[in-house]
Amino acid sequence: MGWTQGAVRQSLNSLLRTPTGQWRLYVSYADGADGRWRIDLLEAAAPDKFDPAQCREILTAATIGAEGVKDPWICHLGGEWLMLTSFAPTPGALAADPTGQQKMHSTKDVYNTGLSKSLSGLATSHDGVHWNWQGAVLEPQESGWDCYAARLNTAVWLPPLWIGYYDGSARIGIRLSECTELTLNNNVLPAKIKTERLAACYISLLVIPPSTQIICPVM
Numbered sequence: 001m002g003w004t005q006g007a008v009r010q011s012l013n014s015l016l017r018t019p020t021g022q023w024r025l026y027v028s029y030a031d032g033a034d035g036r037w038r039i040d041l042l043e044a045a046a047p048d049k050f051d052p053a054q055c056r057e058i059l060t061a062a063t064i065g066a067e068g069v070k071d072p073w074i075c076h077l078g079g080e081w082l083m084l085t086s087f088a089p090t091p092g093a094l095a096a097d098p099t100g101q102q103k104m105h106s107t108k109d110v111y112n113t114g115l116s117k118s119l120s121g122l123a124t125s126h127d128g129v130h131w132n133w134q135g136a137v138l139e140p141q142e143s144g145w146d147c148y149a150a151r152l153n154t155a156v157w158l159p160p161l162w163i164g165y166y167d168g169s170a171r172i173g174i175r176l177s178e179c180t181e182l183t184l185n186n187n188v189l190p191a192k193i194k195t196e197r198l199a200a201c202y203i204s205l206l207v208i209p210p211s212t213q214i215i216c217p218v219m
Contacts, residue, residue: 009030010028013027013028024043024074025042025047027041030068032108034061034105035110036062036110037068037069038057038059038061038070039058039059039069039070040056040058041056041058042054058129058131059072059085061088064121065090066087066088066090067088067089067116068087068116069087069088070087071085071151072084073153073154074128076128079126080126081124083122083125083131084120084155084164085121085122086149087118088110088117089116089136117140118149118150119138120137120150120152120166121134121137138150138152140168145170146169148168149167149169150166151167152165
């Protein structure tokens with residue numbers, strides 16, 4: 001079921017122009033068919049020419065093996081496309097529970113049930129249309145202000161490093177007043193980010209080889 005046929009909730013979307021001049025809109029929404037968050041793609045020659053009836057599937061809960069995926073952040077770099085997302089993994093306690101799916105998706109927002117958590121994931125692509133899921137790159141801490149959600153949703157290229165910003169929360173009750181922080185790392189994507197605590201804030205540095213050519217970073 002597509003975006004216009006059954007979207008019951010929407011979250012953050014990503015609009016960008018490709019190096020060839022084509023416009024793309026990556027939309028994230030909870031599908032009314034199964035109550036799970038997913039990401040679809042619309043393409044057009046201009047921002048006012050998008051046709052919702054032509055949306056195509058990009059990432060779904062089923063394709064990444066989780067309970068929901070949303071909030072895409074897209075970048076085109078060195079011939080490769082990168083997508084940061086928020087995703088909700090299947091909690092181990094409910095994996096074998098016959099009523100687990102109903103508990104997680106009856107409200108059509110697994111993020112607001114407290115049964116799963118909000119992690120940051122990475123997908124890669126050669127064309128921005130067909131994506132390969134790489135898994136989690138930033139996870140909530142065991143305790144603290146970001147022990148429920150850690151959503152890496154913005155990255156800035158400062159050669160030869162990336163600086164990433166993420167928001168988080170300790171519980172679902174404060175999701176609408178989340179903190180924005182930073183995390184520090186010197187691994188190459190898509191390696192899992194190892195955070196280093198720095199007083200009140202964190203900076204995430206994702207190392208890109210100096211020889212990498214930045215074709216068209218898109219926010």
